[in-house]
Amino acid sequence: MIKQGFDNAKYLSLQSEKIQERINSFGDKLYLEFGGKLFDDYHASRVLPGFEPDSKIKMLLNLKDIAEILVVISAKDIENNKYRSDLGITYDADVIRLINIFKGIGLFVGSVVMTMYNSSPAVNSFIKRLEMLGVNVYKHYAIEGYPSDVQKIVSEEGYGKNEYVPTSRRLVVVTAPGPGSGKMATCLSQLYHENVRGVKAGYAKFETFPIWNLPLSHPVNVAYEAATADLNDVNMIDPFHLEAYNELAVNYNRDVEIFPVVNAMCEKILGYSPYKSPTDMGVNMAGFCIFDDDACREASKQEIIRRYYNAINDVRKGRIGKEVISKIEVLLKKTETVIEDRKVVKPAEDIAQETGNPACSIELGNGKIVLGKTGRLVGAAAAALLNALKSLGGISDEVELLSTNVIEPLQRLKVNHMGSVNPRLHTDEVLMALSICAVTDKTAKIALEQLSLLKNCQVHSTVILSQADEKTFKALGMHVTCNS
Numbered sequence: 001m002i003k004q005g006f007d008n009a010k011y012l013s014l015q016s017e018k019i020q021e022r023i024n025s026f027g028d029k030l031y032l033e034f035g036g037k038l039f040d041d042y043h044a045s046r047v048l049p050g051f052e053p054d055s056k057i058k059m060l061l062n063l064k065d066i067a068e069i070l071v072v073i074s075a076k077d078i079e080n081n082k083y084r085s086d087l088g089i090t091y092d093a094d095v096i097r098l099i100n101i102f103k104g105i106g107l108f109v110g111s112v113v114m115t116m117y118n119s120s121p122a123v124n125s126f127i128k129r130l131e132m133l134g135v136n137v138y139k140h141y142a143i144e145g146y147p148s149d150v151q152k153i154v155s156e157e158g159y160g161k162n163e164y165v166p167t168s169r170r171l172v173v174v175t176a177p178g179p180g181s182g183k184m185a186t187c188l189s190q191l192y193h194e195n196v197r198g199v200k201a202g203y204a205k206f207e208t209f210p211i212w213n214l215p216l217s218h219p220v221n222v223a224y225e226a227a228t229a230d231l232n233d234v235n236m237i238d239p240f241h242l243e244a245y246n247e248l249a250v251n252y253n254r255d256v257e258i259f260p261v262v263n264a265m266c267e268k269i270l271g272y273s274p275y276k277s278p279t280d281m282g283v284n285m286a287g288f289c290i291f292d293d294d295a296c297r298e299a300s301k302q303e304i305i306r307r308y309y310n311a312i313n314d315v316r317k318g319r320i321g322k323e324v325i326s327k328i329e330v331l332l333k334k335t336e337t338v339i340e341d342r343k344v345v346k347p348a349e350d351i352a353q354e355t356g357n358p359a360c361s362i363e364l365g366n367g368k369i370v371l372g373k374t375g376r377l378v379g380a381a382a383a384a385l386l387n388a389l390k391s392l393g394g395i396s397d398e399v400e401l402l403s404t405n406v407i408e409p410l411q412r413l414k415v416n417h418m419g420s421v422n423p424r425l426h427t428d429e430v431l432m433a434l435s436i437c438a439v440t441d442k443t444a445k446i447a448l449e450q451l452s453l454l455k456n457c458q459v460h461s462t463v464i465l466s467q468a469d470e471k472t473f474k475a476l477g478m479h480v481t482c483n484s
Contacts, residue, residue, distance in 0.1 A: 002049050002365065003295040005048065006048040008052050008289070011059075026200055026202030029169075030203070034174060035205065036207060041054075046299060047219075047220050049295055067172075068171070068173070069173050071098055071176065072176040074115045075114055076116050077180075078090075078126055094177040099112075110136070110166075114127060115182030140163065141162060148261065159192040172190070174186055191270070205281045212249045214250065216250050222334055227303075229311065230324045235253075236253055240279075241277035251279050263275065304337055308339065309481035315484075343458075345361075347361045355373055359373055360381045361384060361459070362459050368391060370388045371384060371387065379466075381465055382424070382469070388457070402430060426468040455477035455478070457479070459481070460480070461481075465482055
């Protein structure tokens with residue numbers, strides 16, 4: 001079992017209290033910019049063992065009676081057909097997905113804001129689609145001189161040109177499909193319009209990482225740098241916080257760089273600035289919920305190694321530049337971490353060298369490592385998966401979970417009718433075959449009942465996995481690395 005180091009229940013309680021406190025400090029309304037993922041935050045759950053991927057949503061559900069969601073998307077991202085690589089869907093499709101999920105769990109979705117609006121067929125078509133779904137859409141425009149020309153931005157020629165978004169709750173959560181969508185600009189624009197209407201509204205930011213009250217070199221914070229190495233995010237000591245309070249706090253370069261501008265905008269909109277530093281703007285309480293620092297350090301070091309392998313593969317696929325690998329190599333040295341610290345790697349590489357074929361290994365929750373070789377009937381990943389299920393179910397290594405009589409007809413189907421050149425079964429195919437066998441075979445049923453125990457297990461393949469194998473491991477909650 002993975003050693004826990006984070007108190008999720010404490011986090012939900014403290015975070016809800018902190019946000020409520022911040023709302024009260026402004027009076028009528030708080031615009032809360034949500035950075036990162038509102039749900040399915042698997043990075044946080046990996047580096048803070050005990051953190052649940054849907055913690056932020058649970059926290060918002062504690063505040064659902066006073067909260068509404070405002071989703072932001074940039075018109076430029078629609079025109080450029082920008083997509084989320086983790087989900088394989090475009091930003092506009094993700095907006096609709098987010099709205100449906102929020103509504104499905106009982107959160108109120110107020111509106112969608114189209115930032116950087118310009119009239120184009122793709123943008124107008126998406127707006128029409130949202131309106132047909134009963135979603136209100138408001139347009140915000142590019143402002144000449146943004147973000148440096150504060151005088152113009154905070155005027156009728158700047159934020160004043162944006163459409164005002166009516167909101168009905170005290171907490172307005174501003175989220176988006178990804179970075180660069182215009183969340184902060186939307187919050188500040190709304191602050192301007194609320195102030196004109198006499199509403200006492202404020203702005204705050206909720207980012208899980210970096211964790212401001214952990215050291216700059218703490219592996220949890222370094223793992224965030226590894227996760228965003230392709231975005232040029234860099235953790236740094238917040239100089240404004242140090243000057244104001246003589247206290248060290250960690251923030252990241254973009255927030256530090258933009259703070260003087262945000263500060264000036266707040267002063268012009270509200271007549272004063274409620275914050276002395278970018279750290280002041282945040283409401284993140286995650287650092288107060290770590291109860292086993294060593295467990296979080298170790299989990300974060302493992303995440304940095306995984307990010308290193310992922311970067312190598314992404315470079316090979318042409319998704320990122322080679323400089324990302326160099327950045328993560330620096331972060332490995334910074335945390336005194338070597339790739340050999342990932343226990344699941346060497347056993348797979350040893351088998352690959354011995355057989356001359358791709359190999360795969362899985363580290364189970366009890367620390368045992370099981371191996372998978374490339375065979376005539378199944379691929380290495382599928383073999384490792386079957387062996388893992390046998391080990392977890394106490395099934396002898398000698399037992400064949402899937403007989404030749406079951407596999408060969410599937411191979412003929414793949415090659416003769418489905419156009420596949422590889423007859424070996426992938427992980428998804430062996431699981432489907434195992435499910436069918438489990439109807440009449442008690443051993444197959446026992447193996448299938450072990451699937452939930454694979455969550456958070458580590459996987460390493462000596463070759464880049466097929467899309468089918470990668471999706472299967474991800475669906476099972478397993479953490480995968482591959483040699484390029």
